[in-house]
Amino acid sequence: MRYRRPAALLTVALAGALTLAGCGDGDSGGKDGADAKAGGSGTRSVTDANGKKVDVPAAPKKVVTLSEPTLDAALALGAHPIGATSGRGQSGVADYLAPKAKDAQIVANTAEPDLDKLAALRPDLILLDETVGAKRVQDKLSRIAPTVLTAKLNAPWRDAFAATADALGKKADGQKWLDTFDARLKAVKNGLGANAGAVTSVIRWQNGAPSVVGKGKGHVGDTLTALGLKRPQGQQGESSGHSEPVSLERLETIDGDWLFLGALGDRAAGEKGLKEATAVPNFGKLKAVEKHHVVVIDGSAWNSSGGPLAAEAVLTDVEKALAKKS
Template identity: 40%
Template sequence: MRRHLITSLFALVLALPALAAGKTVSDAQGRQLVVPDSPRRIVALSELDLDAALALGIKPVGATLGRGQGGMPRYLGQASAGIAPVGQFASPVLDKVLALQPDLILAGGLPDPQLLAQLEKIAPVAISYQLGEDWQTALQRIGTLTGRSAQAQLALASYQQQATALRQRLGKAAGARVSVVRWNPQGPAYMLRDAFASRVLADVGLQRPAGQDQPGIAHSPPLSMESLQRIDGDWLFIGTLAASGPASDALAAAQQNPAFRQLAAVRQGHMAAVDGSLWTSLGGPLAARALLAELEQHLLAGNAKPRS
């Protein structure tokens, strides 16, 4: 009987999954947690987490959808193919997360203690950034959390090299006042000074129009068509989060409005319709480099045209 019990226990131990080697790290809130040295099954609960993981050579097994979208952030294209959706932005579905058997959950700036406690029953949960923190600091922390610090430094160096090169080539566009606008069904809202795109613009020496140079990481309240002059600038980049739908329809209608056509940026051919999931959301190194590439395409061409 005793020999049979020992044999059964030994078989049970062999059947258990091997425990991965771990390390103790601090997340963005200073919480201490043990994470695998090289996590293989990551779930990303924010656009920044997803972007950063992909840039570090990690394909998460799951991620929340891009805000205001029915899929992953569309600027990622095929890079996000095959990643299982686990719910809307900031609202992960616990059953979907559990089914993926993650070994690390990157929770972005998730502020809900109750949700965090539930997620911690599934896998180690790391708050990867503080709200308002720049994406470069967040990337370095995500590099530490995932055991990819060297790759994070390479990604930062690549971005900085691209930003410096563009800054040196801007020519007559140097110091231009660039307006970045998210068009909503209710109307346009401009991005504030500390938003993701605003910080990328600052890295290449571009400015925001005086009326938009306000502190904040998000965007203004929607403006009426009577206040349309507030979105004007030397250059105007307008995006919607989803490629189609009410916001896209509202933007198309606005472009036929005489007040819109009288904006200086529009009259000069300095308006471009862009991907709002890239320009008006929170991205990481992939988004930052893509945004630089679009700036170069439009500003150095000297004539930005709306995209169909």
């Protein structure tokens, strides 16, 4: 479905956005005072993922995030977006973000935004990336409010996070978050004990079969690599898509010392997926299953497009399952 914008609504939304952008007080809400007070004009310039300069409010108050990574990053930085996109396969925001995103209205899905709903919110800043279809209507979004494309498709999640922090005027806060996360990564890695270097498989169980997720430099692959954990041969390298289906005749390719299994939803959906998997012939013969090394995960975080809070969820699950266990 495509959405059409009444001309009058667009004019009102654009006028409101320009008014909001010009009334910033220079307080970024973070520790980037120099950035937030650029020229003392209430606006500052950032460079988006396409190399385009965008003038954004120095202290944005009404932010709309049109992708999981930008919503995730904004919430990690203490911002409270007023509009957001629904999670993959979900009617609301991704389940792992829901507790922090109670104030966000759904104005898009991963395929496209609802421009009328979005304009009605009168945002002063719109954030998105190439993980969503909204990238195709960036010119229309820019007529509603300053719009920043934070990252290209498959960009490292850390770079995408840093770009979102910069757009929000919270660059220093973003770096502080990463420093804290990296310190915890190191501590968890040092506590893996006998599981150091373990072969770790990550799959999503959906429609009666598994799919590989978390390959490459996304929040899952990056976190597991940083912990020194290995991946099965079929889960190495970059992914050809968000997920890669695996034939039931090749179940052995998803085996490992540990198997992290989720679904397209929360942890309860993952439990249902595991129940379905155990009914499949040969699943019970996997080494990870025989050793009781199957960990049900919150798929809304592990299978998401990524972000700092998603990476934190991965780290927490790995720590609970593998740290100091044989």
